[in-house]
Amino acid sequence: MIQEQKILKYKNRIVFERIRMSSFKRIPKLYQDKEACFMFINEGEFSIRTQDEFISFDKGKGLLAKCFDYFFETNKKQRDKSDSIEVVGVLLYPIILEELFQFDIMHSSHIVDYNVRQIQVDELLSNFKDSINLLLDNPELADETLIKTKLKEFVLLMSKTVNAPSQLDFLSSMFKKNTSTFKVTILNNLYSNLSIDELAHLCGMSLSTFKRKFRETFMESPKKFIGKMKLEKASKMLVSKEYRISDVAYDCGFETISTFNRSFKSHFGKSPTEYRLMSST
Incomplete structure (x- = not known):
């Protein structure tokens, strides 16, 4: 590099x-x-x-x-x-x-x-x-x-x-760091495409400490909570025809459209396209 x-x-x-x-x-x-x-x-x-x-x-x-x-x-x-x-x-x-x-x-x-x-x-x-x-x-x-x-x-x-x-x-x-609370840090970066390891790094924690703190704060595992919140945001965006499906995927923090399509269908039982068509009727 x-x-x-x-x-x-x-x-x-x-x-x-x-x-x-x-x-x-x-x-x-x-x-x-x-x-x-x-x-x-x-x-x-x-x-x-x-x-x-x-x-x-x-x-x-x-x-x-x-x-x-x-x-x-x-x-x-x-x-x-x-x-x-x-x-x-x-x-x-x-x-x-x-x-x-x-x-x-x-x-x-x-x-x-x-x-x-x-x-x-x-x-x-x-x-x-x-x-x-x-x-x-x-x-x-x-x-x-x-x-x-x-x-x-x-x-x-x-x-x-x-x-x-x-x-x-x-x-x-320059050596007095301003810190955000754990919850604020997670919510501020919820729709980024940060991995769990990267979120832990951003919080200045080891992975095991991060996962424990996350469950204490949100009552769910990081993967489950973050995935659910991204999909809920995506479902709201799909109701509007203003956004292309690719825009929805990236705005909600999915690395690829195929990953988004697969996750969305697994959660809602319909593809993003099918969900949009159903919402417009």
Whole structure:
């Protein structure tokens, strides 16, 4: 999937990187050491799925994210526009930040109401990205002093971009995750095509813990409850001729039309087409 990757390290941790990868449907955010991050989107489009949001990002935008579980996703329209995605990333580790700034990043009560935020890349940020690209292409220039300077520069720029009261407040807020309740997370992602394993990951749980919590909350297994809710939504949509059957299938979170047809007929005893015709008489 990764076509090209260039990195710069500080204290044996990747702090700047440029990654080009082929298009994908869905991948989880993977962590090295509980880092927050910022990404410049150089090429391609994708979306971020969190516990309570689904945000799209395209070329030229920036992505600021706390350290938490989420997915990168693309749909067919996004993949058709570009068969690859390239980002330049800045990775922020608490242990490195505290060394650079000589303060405890938890010594601030500042909080923000987002886990992921889309950032408009202005001229200052664009110039910063160009300087990181230069170093990634010429790593022999990037000694430890220069890397420390660029990290400090980024923190200053981003603190001003998000209007944080101070650099300490900005950094502290990036490691205070906003959480949704288990029930809200499930209901927010009910009609996605997330697998049970992926839903568990989004909730930050092991599969066994997730299944136990799900049954306690909804009194049914995840497969049974989610399947039932998708089919009930589909049956309501089929009453209207406004939606094509393929649109109903994808809007309700089915991977393929054949899977939708099979599940629908098993539950209602009629195919989606037959159900629609019966509902219109």
